[in-house]
Amino acid sequence: MTGTLNPIGTSALIAREAAHTSVVWPLLSGSTRLVLVTGTAGIGRTALLNEVRDALEQQRVRTADVPLLRADRDRPQAVVTRVTEELARWSRPPVLFLDDLHRLDHDVLRALLEALPELGTSVVGSYRTPVRLEHTDLTDVLRANGLTEVVPLAPLNRSEVSHMVTGLLNVAADADLVRRLHEDSRGVPGLVDLAVDTYLRGEALRIIDRTAYLVGEPRGTGHRHAAVDRVKALGDLPWRTAKAMAVLHPLGPVAEELLDDTSALPDLEAEGVLVRRDGGWRFRAPVLAHALMASIGPYERHDLGWRAVSAIWEGRAFVQDPAYLPDRLIDAGGFADREKAASQLLAAGRAGVLRDPSARRWLHAAADRATSAVQRADALFTHAVACSVHNDMAAARASVEVALERSDEFTPDQLQELHLIRLVGMAAAGDRAGLRKVADTTWRTLPGGASSRFIDRAVALCYTDRWDEAATLLASTRTMWRLGNAATVTFGELFGMSAALMTGRMAEFERIVNDPALCPLHATERDRPAVKSAVARALLLAGEAARARRVLEGERPLASDQALLEVAEGRWDDALAHARKALVTGSTLGAVIAHTALARDLTSMLLARAKLTRAREVIADVRAGQNVLPHVLDAPEADLELVLGARDKSRQVLRRGLAHAAQHAIVLGTDELQLRLAIMSLEDGDHEDAAARVEHLADVAERMDTGRAHRNHLLGRALTWRDEAAVEEVRRLVAERSQPHEMARTWTTLVAFRLADPQLLREAYELFGSMDALLPRALLRHMMRENGVAVPGRAATTAEQERLLASLVAEGLTNRELAGVLSTTEKSVEARLTRLFQRTGYRSRVELATAMLTGEYH
Known part of the structure; x- marks a missing residue:
């Protein structure tokens, strides 16, 4: 299942309580003339200003916005004049709000800061950090003014990122997803929003049981987002440079050499897009690089990919990340030597088949660029395995269909595994008609040798819930399929074990459970965990947890x-x-x-x-x-x-x-x-x-x-x-x-x-x-x-009863349903709900459900 972004704004999430208080109370007390909210791009300065304005107006404090026009950014007296004219419109001076003061030129900002003590009112401003080089001397002006309060906004911590995701998606967030979002965004709220949007649109984020999970890397083309639009608004050269650096920055100092024009790099640094590090450039947050890379057109991608590949092949650059070169080889397309690219893509795919989901992409490209039948068969087989391992069963099945068009290019073991992957793909897709066709087809018309045909039919029978037929088939043909290759024998034993369990043929079941080594693939390092896992799952379904744990001893369970x-x-x-x-x-x-x-x-x-x-x-x-x-x-x-x-x-x-x-x-x-x-x-x-x-x-x-x-x-x-x-x-x-x-x-x-x-x-x-x-x-x-047994902990019991009621309310149950579940009356439920709302302070079922979802309910 997937979710959709909640259109509700995130200002309440961004304006953290401590920062909000740091701005509002000095203004209400009159002890401060200027409150300056600082922080990096996307940190939520404007959102905080909006929160402060609302809070002041609730206290009946007048406020007024003074826009900083682009035309006035280099005209010192124009800005000061507009501020004084705005004040002249009011009988009682309002609190003035000036957003994005960092955009003003040096002399304009200095004139404004020097004029503030004479204005007779308080000002709330925002300034994006890091401080522009030309503004560094203005800190003396701020220090000289004892009525200035600087409120820096820090990045969100993981807990705050989790709350923000819940606000965006109306679901809870898995800890691994929160960790990844925090790392990719560096805790900047605007970039957290970008990351969530990117992952959701790129089908890398899925939702189950009202919890969001990261299930892969985002895919797809770029899309409009405020964080990307801000970079694009800098102009054509900075935009092209930023996109190029999104591809090239892992090359370190060499990246700058591969640019056609480096003059926009200081601007990108000043805008907080790039930072200098270790002699090269890095993005302030990884998600910004991902988003910019997704905005690159086909020709740009080929060109930049080839530049990176050339630098690595020529020995001018080295990248530690093993995924970088194969990804750039795919980007380079026909620009890179076909044979060399295919060999390196295949090698990278083999190395990452079990641990890196990106191996699927590399192996698919290797099959497309293969220069020999052997290389193509190797790439197709390994691609199908990689897709199967990383749960991309639709792609695995498609790869198998292509591979089986030339079945003579594969070993018997490989063919058997391809057949199984195809059947697993059909099961994963819910293709019961296709599985029934295999199960009911005369075994002689199925592809492969006699042994593998029996296994294919038996697997299809199991996947269509015909376990008794599968057990009978495997038992009656055992003398034949036991003569097959290692994969055929292993699959026959494992599916025979499962079919025996379902139908109560426990002697046959126990034979494999007690000696998994009867499955030939148990002897191989790659396949042993899968064999043990199959045995353990059967035991767990039967309720034999202790035995299952012993089977999995020494393994890292799925x-x-x-x-x-x-x-x-x-x-x-x-x-x-x-x-x-x-x-x-x-x-x-x-x-x-x-x-x-x-x-x-x-x-x-x-x-x-x-x-x-x-x-x-x-x-x-x-x-x-x-x-x-x-x-x-x-x-x-x-x-x-x-x-x-x-x-x-x-x-x-x-x-x-x-x-x-x-x-x-x-x-x-x-x-x-x-x-x-x-x-x-x-x-x-x-x-x-x-x-x-x-x-x-x-x-x-x-x-x-x-x-x-x-x-x-x-x-x-x-x-x-x-x-x-x-x-x-x-x-x-x-x-x-x-x-x-x-x-x-x-x-x-x-x-x-x-x-x-x-x-x-x-x-x-x-x-x-x-x-x-x-x-x-x-x-x-x-x-x-009823039985006269004391219930321990009266206070804890009351809290638990309220939490139970809150949980049921959050599930959307009506009062009548609540009464049925709790074995009481609707009138009693109404009374309990009234007490619950009074005790917790929540004003509606919606507020209560949200608190339960975010974990804020106490």
């Missing part, structure tokens, strides 16, 4: 794997961040198990934290895209409907999930649905239906033999038959598994059915608290009071 582990271990703040990052970057679109498991866990966490609307959005988004294993999402969706009081709809969702699983012979995850239905039946007094569902749970536990399946069966048996042995066994098992959310829910359920000491609710309450699970904690408080 964001998706890390999130799944953190959910199970109760580290929900970290889990939410990693889950959002994995989903927003599309890193799980081709990994159906991780994608569905992440969506399930993210939904459950959001629901527990009273983010009901967000939870529904996640479910809808996943179902609209890669809707594989949809019954796994039915468990949290049913929980959501139950929280909202839609009990019948919750039951329908659970039955729908079981029907889908039965239709596809899927066993995994059905125990979660059966247990929920059994509990609902017991609550409704339908013991017969509950008993039948416990029989299903027993069958699943026997087939799956996982901790989660046994927990669900034991809990169902304990509740239905009031089986004390089952109660003891499920308590022992859950404690041994040590998954906080599972443990807290188990304790709560046992007490609710009067099968455990109510004091156990204390532990459940603390466990839910460690995960900041507001909604279960609120429900537990009711249970604890």
Whole structure:
């Protein structure tokens, strides 16, 4: 998902409270004659002046603006005369506002400063730093005037950048995005705005769960923005020089030698665009260079790229950044030697295939410029791999389609990997029709050898939720595909493992889990992490977090794997961040198990934290895209409907999930649905239906033999038959598994059915608290009071109840819906809301929702 820029101005964000006070109070007290606001271009001087003017007028202090006309910038008496004429118009002298005093010539500014003590009023002015060389002696004039207050505006810190992004996009900002924005803008508000605009338009910024993430480098052509327009307004030569330096400045001192005319460099320095450093030039903020580079036309880009390439090839310049030369080779186009350019682009792409998303661009250019069939095949294959690694599945699929036109140029291993990338790309794009075509095609008509054809069909069957068919196909053809190349055998084993898990063929599943080295690619450094990750994801989907962590020991887990582990271990703040990052970057679109498991866990966490609307959005988004294993999402969706009081709809969702699983012979995850239905039946007094569902749970536990399946069966048996042995066994098992959310829910359920000491609710309450699970904690408080268990911390409880209410209000729930969720009346909700607004000072639901979004709510 993407967002749009909020048209609301950012002046309130820029005019920080301390600076605002430093200007307003001296003026109101009459202790200051001149307040001079200083700071770099884009820092927010004008915005602060506007804030001060509004504050003074609210205090009924008259104000007046005196425009500094371009024609008067070198006429000292003209400016002084206009100021005195403006004052003469008023019976009581107003506070005067003079913006951009740095634009005045030396004599004009000196005359104005010397006249200020005689004006009989206060003046608020702004001056852009650094101080112009010709103005340096005027500091003596300011010092001589004891009634002068200088208020420097400092750049924003990271926290302030985060608040500004929230104001622009109406969403929260990920910490990595904030860090990048702060670095690229150097904390200058006008350049933060430019960076956000550039990333958003360049499709490098995406939004999920009302949180903005940076998912790549911005792409696209330049666009109008005030920060760029200011440079363009300096004139044709400074504009052309600035654009050229955007490309050439990494070359250091050599960059200046490559310019046709260097006379505009001092002007760009004076305007705060460029700064001198280490004998060369650098941009004041990296984002300005990015924006200017995007404004360069095709011929300029080719010319500047060739100048940079020539300087490096001739040994006149050296750039440490490994991305600089390949990027300039692409810019240079046909100006650079084709064979040499292709070789260097291919080398750079190979080196960065796993770590640098830019490798995709370099490898694509290398394929276009290849001078031999071998070089072209190498570039196409590596490009497809790079696109796959960096989640650009549309480009990966397109590259594979081109590559397969000449399949004889690739090794069997490469062909198999290309086939898999193509299928993953189809899954990522939601091309279920294309996947069904592969799954249902006679295997002899598929491309590649016999072994790879079986694998292609099996993968397509898995990606269309036909796991039982995939398991049967792989088992019946095992003797053939095991004779294939390393990639074929590895993919056969891994997809066979996943299909076995889904359908309850646990002996086959455990064979690979216990010995991942049975996958030949496990022996290669490049592929070993991916093999381990596939095994760990399967275990995590089955609820076996401890085993998954052991599999990943010594590896650096992907964001998706890390999130799944953190959910199970109760580290929900970290889990939410990693889950959002994995989903927003599309890193799980081709990994159906991780994608569905992440969506399930993210939904459950959001629901527990009273983010009901967000939870529904996640479910809808996943179902609209890669809707594989949809019954796994039915468990949290049913929980959501139950929280909202839609009990019948919750039951329908659970039955729908079981029907889908039965239709596809899927066993995994059905125990979660059966247990929920059994509990609902017991609550409704339908013991017969509950008993039948416990029989299903027993069958699943026997087939799956996982901790989660046994927990669900034991809990169902304990509740239905009031089986004390089952109660003891499920308590022992859950404690041994040590998954906080599972443990807290188990304790709560046992007490609710009067099968455990109510004091156990204390532990459940603390466990839910460690995960900041507001909604279960609120429900537990009711249970604890009903069972005579003291709720700890009265003041903390009141604050938490208000935060829960605020969270639900921020989700857009009506008073009736709030009453249903909180198990109270609409009248009670109205009273609680009144107290909440009185205590917090927020005047509306909108203000409260904004405070929750920005994290400012206390």
